[in-house]
Amino acid sequence: MQKRIEEELASIEHTHQVKVIYACEAGSRASGLASNASDYDVRFLYLHPSDWYLSIQERRDVIEVPVSSTLDISGWDLRKALALLRKSNPGILEWLQSTVIYLDKPIITGQIKALAQETFSKKACMHHYFSMAKRNFNDFLKGDEVQIKRYFYVLRPILSCIWMEKKHTFPPLDFHVLLKELPLSPSLKSEMAKLAAKKAISAAKEREPKNAVVFSFLEEQLFRLKDALLTVTATKKDYAEELDGLFRMALTEAWKK
Template sequence: MIDFEVKKEILKRLDGIEKKFGVRILMAIESGSRAWGFASPNSDYDVRFIYAHDKDWYVAVDLEDKRDVIEFPIVDEIDLNGWDVRKALKLFWKSNPAFVEWIQSPVTYIEQGNFREDALSLLPDIYSVERGIYHYRSMAKTNYRGYLRDALVPLKKYFYVLRPLFSIKWLEKYGSVAPIEFHKVLELVEDPELLETIHQLLEKKKISEEKMLAPKISVLNNYIETELNRLEDIKVPKAQRVTEMAKLNELLHSVLA
């Protein structure tokens, strides 16, 4: 899925990050369209990673003031962005969709120790289906209203709306975390016309530039508006129980041991 030379360069930059910042990368994966399965020829490489400092870094009066992200400008279509493990686990507790998707990515650059495996094992206990539905609805709503209601629209944005909407269907049907690969959630689509339209759009996106504009697609817009109306009254559920945070603390301690 990833060109050998590109992967080599990504690993080189990740190694440089460890040395420059004095951190240990626990996992590094591909996020975005290349992981989801609908990349364009010139799509960026969205490299996301979780890292840890030495344990003494976390024992500090000013811990909350310390920077807990590492990020760089995009160079040669490689976008590097990482979170400190403590930040990542706090977001995991809130069922943050980015973190939940990162640990499921089918494209792995680095995996050190058991962090990713242990995080995946906690998904059934930590992940809130209700919060997942709310997050995905917000993604779909924001991208639809921001990009897909003009006469000419960026075709790639359809997937940034359809994938979260189909993920919601997965959550509603199975009551468990939705897979991040688009073809897996697409299996839930039963309408033949809708499915054929999406397949045609997929083929077009694979050979089109990222910023390509084209007339909006009424079949897709009608479906999206219907689903967003159906999901309009979703409320944010309360935060998880203290016992769930305890499990995340155990995972953090195991990383820093």
Template sequence: MREQVMAHLRAIEAQHNVTILFACESGSRGWGFASPDSDYDVRFIYVNRLPWYLTVAPGRDVIELPISGDLDINGWDLRKALGLMRESNPTLLEWLRSPIVYREEGEPMSRFRALAERVFSNAKGWHHYSSMAKKNFREHLQADEVRYKKYLYVLRPLLAARWIREQPGVPPMRFAELAQRTLHATADAALIAEINALLEVKMRAGESATSPRWPGIHAFIEAELERNAVEPVQALPVPGHAPLDGLLFDTVLRCDPEAREGVAC
């Protein structure tokens, strides 16, 4: 599959005349709880050539390939990605923490990663995750019979919100690390055991497999959602965003052979 992904990335660069700076696995494979039939969700960040950024009418800033089998590939232009970074977009930040990386250009992505940490807003990140958990709980966990993965789609943002509350900063992407560092081995022992049991079954079952409610997990979710409702986090100061413009400028020139001849990306 990695060879297929790399071939698709090279084809995208040739067809769209772009340079892919970063590509990773998102979704359940990146979170670490994929089912045997889970899709491969490949996400990437790319940079266009200089003329693309100098037109009056902005161009499309997303590249999407038709889903083929279990392979789903799409990516964002660097300017779009930096705009989302300015808003502390958690999806983008999770990409940077994916354990499965297909492509990474060292110098620009080193700066990109550092800026993502620097401009992260704890309040925006917390609000995103707490709202996502509340929405997923309301939409997917109200029946007596629920899909295994829907519990994880509530637990993961809930624990990410707890992470930001307790140690302001970008939470890890992998669910196991997130749970290990936000739950307490003694106080939450029964909950941890139930989550581990859920994970074991989910990773052996199909994506659509269901089960009756898991009472311990359900009770934890309700209590955590209630806490989020009455105790929102307080916003911490965030530095200015001027360095994002500098990264865009430098990377476009670096990756456009006609704009700066002799400098390879």
């Protein structure tokens, strides 16, 4: 699959006349929660030639290539990505955290990742993950039986919130790293690990009776984090100038002969 993904990225470069500077896995394979049936969700960052940006026209800054039922590829123009990074957008931050990398231009991405640490806003990201967890909890975990994979629609964002609360950095994408490094009780970690192991071998829609230990933990954390978020302060510095400089550097580097 690595070779096929590289070929698809090369085809995108040729078809759209862009330079791909970074491509990673962004789905369950990146979060350590894949099963044999899991899709490949490839996300990438790219740059057009400099003249493309010198236009009064609004131009599409996303490329989407639904290759097959098991392989989905989409990317953002780097200017769009850096504008989102300025707002501490969790989507771009997750891509940069991925440990499954298909293509990388480290001269550029090294600086992007370094600046991402500075632009990170605990308040913005905690609100994002808390809202995700609350919505998914209400949508998927209220019945007597639960699809195994849907526990993680709530577990990962809740653990991400706790990570930011405790460590003040953007959380790792890998669920198992979150589970290992957070200060949770051994019994609770054991229940979560069992669910992760079941997910790895279960059918996509397999259901089982609600796990009372995990459900209670999630319910308690949603209640607690709602109040905790009221005390989290926002990042005040604007990194527009630094991001502009980074964009110009990346444009020069990507297209240099």
